Amino acid sequence: MFKGSLVALITPFRDGKVDETAFQELVAWQIGQGTHGLVPCGTTGETPALEHDEQRRVIELCVEVAKGRAPVIAGTGSNSTAHTIEATQQAKEAGADAALIVCPYYNKPTQEGLYHHFKAVHDAVELPIVIYNIPGRTSVDMTNATMARLAQLPNIVGVKDGTNDLSRPVKMRIEIGADFSLLSAEDATAVAYLAQGGDGCISVTANIAPRLCSEMHEAWQKGDMGAVRAINERLIPLHDALFVETSPAPVKYAASLLGRCRPEVRLPLWETTPATQDKVRDAMRGAGLIN
Numbered sequence: 384m385f386k387g388s389l390v391a392l393i394t395p396f397r398d399g400k401v402d403e404t405a406f407q408e409l410v411a412w413q414i415g416q417g418t419h420g421l422v423p424c425g426t427t428g429e430t431p432a433l434e435h436d437e438q439r440r441v442i443e444l445c446v447e448v449a450k451g452r453a454p455v456i457a458g459t460g461s462n463s464t465a466h467t468i469e470a471t472q473q474a475k476e477a478g479a480d481a482a483l484i485v486c487p488y489y490n491k492p493t494q495e496g497l498y499h500h501f502k503a504v505h506d507a508v509e510l511p512i513v514i515y516n517i518p519g520r521t522s523v524d525m526t527n528a529t530m531a532r533l534a535q536l537p538n539i540v541g542v543k544d545g546t547n548d549l550s551r552p553v554k555m556r557i558e559i560g561a562d563f564s565l566l567s568a569e570d571a572t573a574v575a576y577l578a579q580g581g582d583g584c585i586s587v588t589a590n591i592a593p594r595l596c597s598e599m600h601e602a603w604q605k606g607d608m609g610a611v612r613a614i615n616e617r618l619i620p621l622h623d624a625l626f627v628e629t630s631p632a633p634v635k636y637a638a639s640l641l642g643r644c645r646p647e648v649r650l651p652l653w654e655t656t657p658a659t660q661d662k663v664r665d666a667m668r669g670a671g672l673i674n
Contacts, residue, residue: 384481384511384540384541384562384564385419385420385454385456385481385513385540385541385564385566385582385583386419386564386566386582386583386600386604387419387420387582387583387597387600387601387604388417388418388419388420388583388584388586388589388593388596388597388599388600389418389419389420389421389422389456389566389583389584389585389586389589390413390418390420390421390422390585390586390589390590390593390596391422391425391426391427391428391585391586391587391589391590392406392409392410392413392421392422392423392424392425392427392428392445392590393409393427393428393429393590393631393634393635393638393644394406394423394424394428394429394430394433394441395409395635395638395643395644395645395647396644396645396647396648396649397645397647398647399647399649401433401437401440401441402644402645403440403444405643405644405645406441406444406445406644407444407445407447407448408643409590409638409643409644410444410445410448410449411448412593412643413453413589413593414448414449414452414453416593416594416597417593417594417597417598417601418453418589418593418596418597419453419583419597419600420453420454420455420456420583420585421445421449421453421454421455421456422455422456422457422458422483422585423441423442423444423445423455423457423458424438424441424442424457424458424459425458425483425515425585426458426485426517426520426630426631427587427590427630427631427634428441428458428631429631429648429649429652430458432649432650432651432652435470438458438470438473439470439473439474439477442455442457442473442474442477442479443477443478445457445479446477446478446479454480454481455478455479455480455481456479456480456481456482456483456513456585457474457477457479457481457482457483458482458483458484458485458515459471459473459474459482459483459484460482460483460484460485460486460487460515461485461487462487462488462489462490463487464487464500464503464504467484467500467504468503468504468507468508471484471504471507471508471510471512472507472508474510475508475509475510479510480511481510481511481512481513481540482504482508482510482511482512482513483513483515483543483585484501484504484512484513484514484515485515485517485520485521486514486515486516486517486518486521486523486524486525487500487521487523488520488521488522488523489521489522490523491522491523492523494525494526494528494529497523497525497529498529498532498533501514501533501536501539502533502536505533505536505538505539509538510538511538511540512538512539512540513540513541513542513543513564513566514530514533514539514541514542514543515542515543515545515568516530516542516543516544516545516546517543517545517546517568518545518546519545520545524546527551527554527555527558528558530542530555530558530559531555531558531559534559534560534563540562540563540564541563541564541565541566541582542555542563542564542565542566543566543567543568543585544565544566544567544568544576544581545568545569547569547572549572549575549576549579550579551579552565552567552576552579552580552581553579553580555580556580564582564583565580565581565582566581566582566583566584566585567581567583567584567585568584568585569584570584570586570587570588570618570622570625571619571622571623573586573615574599574603574611574615577600577603583600584596584600587625587626587630587631587634588618588621588622588625588634590631590634590637590638590643591621591634591637591638591641591643591667591672592618592621592670592672595614595617595618595670596618598610598614599611599614599615599618602614617669617670617671618670620665620666620669620670621666621667621669621670621672623666624637624659624662624663624665624666624667625637625663625666627655627659627662627663628655628656628659629652631648631652632646632648632652632653632654632655632659633655633659633663635647635648636654636655636659636660636663637663637667640663640664640667640673641672641673
């Protein structure tokens with residue numbers, strides 16, 4: 384259902400508030416640069432630091448600009464099943480095309496608990512769901528067996544795979560089948576993920592290099608491995624620089640160098656150090672994004 388370069392959108396702030404103008408301009412730029420999907424209110428969008436009404440508003444703003452030109456997969460997950468259902472319903476009402484739902488963090492549910500959490504959301508809201516499995520942030524890892532079980536439900540359509548285990552996509556493809564969208568959550572290994580059966584990447588780097596990211600995935604789909612390698616090599620230093628400190632602080636700083644937003648993040652995150660800023664600038668120059 385979903386493939387290519389999908390952007391894990393940052394949420395611009397100005398003086399502590401969501402900068403709605405900057406966000407909508409960012410979304411419009413992404414579409415114009417060829418991005419294949421829009422993911423507001425994920426980890427990169429600082430959703431844990433957004434108020435509920437802000438989260439709903441950000442999704443509405445994204446849908447308003449997208450106008451069907453690119454799918455909107457709205458982040459709606461939390462460690463509360465009831466809140467996840469409520470947020471997913473609001474995303475549907477806002478016009479989102481799908482929901483990105485993270486495995487419940489902190490609670491550390493069992494595999495059976497994970498299954499019933501996602502099934503409860505699935506049964507409550509008629510909206511396609513992409514599972515977000517990222518053990519490094521949630522302390523729980525959904526197994527391939529649980530994923531395959533959930534994939535039998537009609538509206539569980541894919542996974543954003545943040546395990547960085549490159550054996551997983553091919554195993555999931557064998558267990559689940561061709562129609563389940565396998566999306567990498569790791570920019571630096573996105574090409575390897577594609578080679579192991581993946582369909583695309585929900586990308587942090589695409590916030591600042593959307594054209595390069597979309598062209599790389601389109602080259603992959605055409606079988607142009609020379610172009611894939613050339614773009615990937617150009618982007619790898621940038622992928623690394625954007626994770627020197629906790630994301631999204633580095634990518635917000637990078638976006639500020641492009642005039643897309645302020646480098647503002649919300650506590651408990653903090654703006655990047657001068658050393659990180661130097662690394663980000665150097666990587667952006669190397670990728671040809673700034674002079």
